[in-house]
Amino acid sequence: MAEFSDSLSILSSGMRSQGQRLRHIAENIANEDTPGYRRKTIEFRAHVEDGRRTGAIETGPVRLERGELPKIHDPAHPMADAEGYHEGSNVELLTEMADAREAQRSYEANLKMFEQVRRMSSQLLDILKR
Amino acid sequence: MDLSAITAGLGGMSAPKKNPATEAVAGFADMLRQAEMQGTAAMTGGADPHALVTAMAEGKLAVDTVVAVRDRVVEAYQEIMRMQV
Numbered sequence: 001m002a003e004f005s006d007s008l009s010i011l012s013s014g015m016r017s018q019g020q021r022l023r024h025i026a027e028n029i030a031n032e033d034t035p036g037y038r039r040k041t042i043e044f045r046a047h048v049e050d051g052r053r054t055g056a057i058e059t060g061p062v063r064l065e066r067g068e069l070p071k072i073h074d075p076a077h078p079m080a081d082a083e084g085y086h087e088g089s090n091v092e093l094l095t096e097m098a099d100a101r102e103a104q105r106s107y108e109a110n111l112k113m114f115e116q117v118r119r120m121s122s123q124l125l126d127i128l129k130r
Numbered sequence: 131m132d133l134s135a136i137t138a139g140l141g142g143m144s145a146p147k148k149n150p151a152t153e154a155v156a157g158f159a160d161m162l163r164q165a166e167m168q169g170t171a172a173m174t175g176g177a178d179p180h181a182l183v184t185a186m187a188e189g190k191l192a193v194d195t196v197v198a199v200r201d202r203v204v205e206a207y208q209e210i211m212r213m214q215v
Contacts, residue, residue, distance in 0.1 A: 004191060005188045005191065008184050009184055011184075012180040012181065013180075015180050016178065016180045019180070114187070121194075122191075122194065125194050125195060128198035128199070128201075128202060129201065
């Protein structure tokens with residue numbers, strides 16, 4: 001039964017990673033109007049234990065997206081410079097929504113596999129019950 | 131068929147030599163303890179729900195396995211007891 005329980009823990013690591021990704025997307029969307037905010041992304045990488053890959057996934061460090069911050073003209077803003085411009089955030093709602101949908105789909109795939117593994121193991125045990 | 135070895139494994143951990151059934155039962159107890167710990171942690175807050183679900187699913191799988199094996203063992207025992215001597 002080790003295969004089944006290994007599959008379950010690998011799948012739950014996938015779900016945990018997608019949850020983490022969604023957490024950063026939420027942060028990005030919440031800070032869309034924060035002046036000077038840079039979009040955060042996380043990378044996924046293989047989980048390594050004792051120098052060997054376990055097959056599970058984990059999330060890497062948070063990265064800030066480089067690139068020009070947009071200049072917003074608003075002389076009334078407290079952070080505006082002499083010309084009346086201040087820096088906005090480089091979050092784009094459309095990108096975040098697409099990213100969130102991708103995380104959701106991936107989560108669903110992991111969940112479906114979880115169900116599948118559970119069903120397979122109970123089918124195997126049903127043989128013993130007869 | 132060595133029924134006594136299996137029932138000894140199910141009964142307790144006091145078997146004198148290494149018994150595969152004993153080890154299996156010890157692993158089973160470990161898995162249940164894990165599930166229980168995760169459940170407690172989830173109730174008191176601060177636990178990862180994914181870990182909880184995984185531990186519970188694994189615990190259910192382990193319990194189902196042990197119950198199925200036990201049913202088979204008891205059935206075999208009763209079959210022998212019913213035998214005409």
